[in-house]
Amino acid sequence: MTWCATRDGIHTFPYETEVEAFCPEHGVTLLWHGPPITPPDLAGAEPHPAEPAGD
Ligand SMILES: [Zn+2]
Structure with a gap:
């Protein structure tokens, strides 16, 4: 189950498949x-390394 969260609240997606979820509202x-x-x-995720300073 996937949740659609908006400023109006949170609810489950009306349409959900194995590859996508869609909330027309x-x-x-x-x-x-x-x-x-x-x-x-x-x-196990690591943050992206900081970009080296220019020059
Ligand atoms: Zn929604």
Whole structure:
């Protein structure tokens, strides 16, 4: 289940498939590939390295 969060509140997407979710009321479309991100995935993520200063 995927949630559509807006300033009006939060609700489930009326339309949801394995690859996308769509909320016509708010004009929100979500697309994804692969399995959902889970906490363990985020735990192993590293922030992008800072860009080196110019010159
Ligand atoms: Zn919505």
